[in-house]
Amino acid sequence: MIEAQGLNKSFGTIDGRVEVLRGIDLRIERGERVGVVGTSGAGKTTLMHILGALDRPTSGTVRFDGEDIFALKGAPLDGFRNRTVGFVFQFHQLLPEFTALENVMMPALVARKSFREAIPMATKLLGEVGLGHRLKHKPGQLSGGEQQRVAIARALVMSPRVLLADEPTGNLDSGTSGDIFRLLDEIHQARELTMVVVTHSETLAGRLDRVLHMVDGRLAS
Ligand SMILES: Nc1ncnc2c1ncn2[C@@H]1O[C@H](COP(=O)(O)OP(=O)(O)OP(=O)(O)O)[C@@H](O)[C@H]1O
Numbered sequence: 001m002i003e004a005q006g007l008n009k010s011f012g013t014i015d016g017r018v019e020v021l022r023g024i025d026l027r028i029e030r031g032e033r034v035g036v037v038g039t040s041g042a043g044k045t046t047l048m049h050i051l052g053a054l055d056r057p058t059s060g061t062v063r064f065d066g067e068d069i070f071a072l073k074g075a076p077l078d079g080f081r082n083r084t085v086g087f088v089f090q091f092h093q094l095l096p097e098f099t100a101l102e103n104v105m106m107p108a109l110v111a112r113k114s115f116r117e118a119i120p121m122a123t124k125l126l127g128e129v130g131l132g133h134r135l136k137h138k139p140g141q142l143s144g145g146e147q148q149r150v151a152i153a154r155a156l157v158m159s160p161r162v163l164l165a166d167e168p169t170g171n172l173d174s175g176t177s178g179d180i181f182r183l184l185d186e187i188h189q190a191r192e193l194t195m196v197v198v199t200h201s202e203t204l205a206g207r208l209d210r211v212l213h214m215v216d217g218r219l220a221s
Pocket residue numbers: 011012013018020038039040041042043044045046047
């Protein structure tokens with residue numbers, strides 16, 4: 001499903017170049033749930049951004065079902081991001097002025113679905129994540145766990161093949177974190193979804209199929 005080869009990423013700073021990823025090779029099978037753990041600054045977020053085509057590597061390739069995603073540019077790359085990958089961020093990144101329903105509809109509207117199509121899609125998903133009674137609430141009127149559920153529903157609205165979650169429970173207490181992982185479990189069972197989840201919690205990572213350990217821009221075996 002996902003194959004990354006020789007990924008390097010460096011950033012230019014006023015102190016010179018910072019090497020953040022140093023030769024990452026990985027292969028993730030369809031339907032697999034992979035955890036990524038590592039110390040702060042190890043490069044986990046950078047890796048997730050590259051796997052989701054939110055950023056480009058300095059060198060190396062990422063293939064989804066054999067397709068080299070960085071060979072795509074412009075509208076085809078935007079289409080890949082919108083349809084193939086769902087992204088859940090640590091700080092949910094919901095739009096504060098919009099309701100839960102509108103936030104979940106947003107990727108569908110960006111993909112030029114009509115309101116008539118997007119409303120039932122988003123309503124169904126909010127029901128699946130246990131928020132059928134909170135459709136009209138704005139993010140500020142929801143708890144942290146509820147906000148993250150909305151973000152998960154938004155990530156799923158275009159029926160992606162892959163869900164990338166960067167510290168989806170980083171801001172939550174341990175009980176709520178466990179609930180979010182249970183929800184990810186249910187979603188995984190209900191859909192044939194490949195998942196990559198960054199977490200600081202070895203316990204939560206241990207509930208996934210496989211755990212990758214990142215150290216200083218490399219994957220430790
Ligand atoms: N745009 C950038 N410019 C310069 N340096 C950057 C940039 N983005 C990330 N870095 C550096 O790359 C390193 C890895 O960052 P990254 O966010 O990928 O780590 P992480 O493993 O996700 O850390 P955390 O667990 O704290 O979120 C850090 O040292 C960070 O300062």
